[in-house]
Amino acid sequence: xxxxxxxxxxxxxxxxxxxxxxxxxxxxxxxxxxxxxxxxxxxxxxxxxxxxxxxxxxxxxxxxxxxxxxxxxxxxxxxxxxxxxxxxxxxxxxxxxxxxxxxxxxx
Amino acid sequence: xxxxxxxxxxxxxxxxxxxxxxxxxxxxxxxxxxxxxxxxxxxxxxxxxxxxxxxxxxxxxxxxxxxxxxxxxxxxxxxxxxxxxxxxxxxxxxxxxxxxxxxxxxxxxxxxxxxxxxxxxx
Numbered sequence: 001x002x003x004x005x006x007x008x009x010x011x012x013x014x015x016x017x018x019x020x021x022x023x024x025x026x027x028x029x030x031x032x033x034x035x036x037x038x039x040x041x042x043x044x045x046x047x048x049x050x051x052x053x054x055x056x057x058x059x060x061x062x063x064x065x066x067x068x069x070x071x072x073x074x075x076x077x078x079x080x081x082x083x084x085x086x087x088x089x090x091x092x093x094x095x096x097x098x099x100x101x102x103x104x105x106x107x
Numbered sequence: 108x109x110x111x112x113x114x115x116x117x118x119x120x121x122x123x124x125x126x127x128x129x130x131x132x133x134x135x136x137x138x139x140x141x142x143x144x145x146x147x148x149x150x151x152x153x154x155x156x157x158x159x160x161x162x163x164x165x166x167x168x169x170x171x172x173x174x175x176x177x178x179x180x181x182x183x184x185x186x187x188x189x190x191x192x193x194x195x196x197x198x199x200x201x202x203x204x205x206x207x208x209x210x211x212x213x214x215x216x217x218x219x220x221x222x223x224x225x226x227x228x229x
Contacts, residue, residue, distance in 0.1 A: 001169070034215035036152075043202055043219035044152065055217070087152055091213050094166040096142075098152040 002026050002090050006099035012107040019075040021102045023088035028068045032092035035064055035073045038101075039084045047086075048073065078104070109133040109218055111203050116223035123193050127223050129186040129203030136184040137161075140206035142216055143177060143188045145199035145225075155201070156188065160210050171197075193227045200224050 003026035013019050023033065031051040036044035046055045048064040051071055061076045075082055083106055088099040115127040129141070143155040156177040157166040165177055176189040186203050201223050204216035 032213060038152075043221055044216075045219075046207065046215055046217040049207060049215045089152075089154075089215065091215055094157060094212065095168065096154040096157070098154065101151045 001095050002029060002093055002097055004088055004090055004097050004099040006088055006102050008102060009100065010103045010105060012105045013078050014107045015078055015080060017078045019078050019104060021073045021086055023071040023073070023099050025069045025090055029090040029092035031067045032090060033066070033071050034089045034091060036087045036089065037084045038087065044087065111205065111218060111220035113201065113203055113220045113223035116201065116225045118226045118228060119193055120229050121194060121227055123227070124189070124191045125193065125225060127188040127190070127201055127225070129220055131184045131186065131205070134205070135209070137181040138209040140210070140212050140214065141179060141186045142204045142206070144202045144204055144216070146202070147199045157212065158186070159212050164212065190225070195227050198225060198227050
């Protein structure tokens with residue numbers, strides 16, 4: 001199975017900060033990577049697919065980049081609604097796998 | 108609107124069985140691949156099983172292979188997860204999630220249901 005490793009596990013930031021989360025795959029997944037946001041007690045929400053395509057309705061402050069094994073999710077100016085846990089997911093194989101998550105906390 | 112509603116969770120003893128259901132509405136259920144994803148309390152997301160739009164291809168995580176069975180009834184727009192020989196480590200909130208695009212098996216998941224809690228304990 002393809003392993004997905006996110007860093008950092010926790011991130012403390014302030015409103016207005018630029019935030020970057022990294023996701024590494026154990027082998028090439030081309031661009032078949034998605035990012036999700038999950039708030040406490042809620043289901044995950046798709047933010048980005050195919051590494052850099054923004055899902056409809058997602059604010060443009062979110063962006064994704066990368067290909068192969070290295071990917072990043074960037075929030076250009078952190079807003080109060082963005083404090084949540086973020087997961088990457090590879091869907092290059094039938095056995096999809098998620099990263100362990102990055103919790104974005106208020107500094 | 109597109110909606111997924113899970114049911115069937117509960118408390119079961121180790122070695123027991125449970126069947127989860129996911130009722131879909133607001134979209135052409137028979138055209139989309141469907142997944143089960145679980146989340147143990149306080150932990151991350153773990154993909155469990157995938158079923159192709161036409162029900163012909165099934166894929167499972169190694170952790171549940173041989174114990175869980177995914178199926179669908181398109182006449183009822185419902186996805187199922189039959190869970191047998193349950194273990195304490197299967198305790199989790201189980202989400203059903205639709206493939207983002209029709210027919211494609213390799214696709215991100217959107218939307219997700221709100222989950223059904225399964226607790227395996229004696």
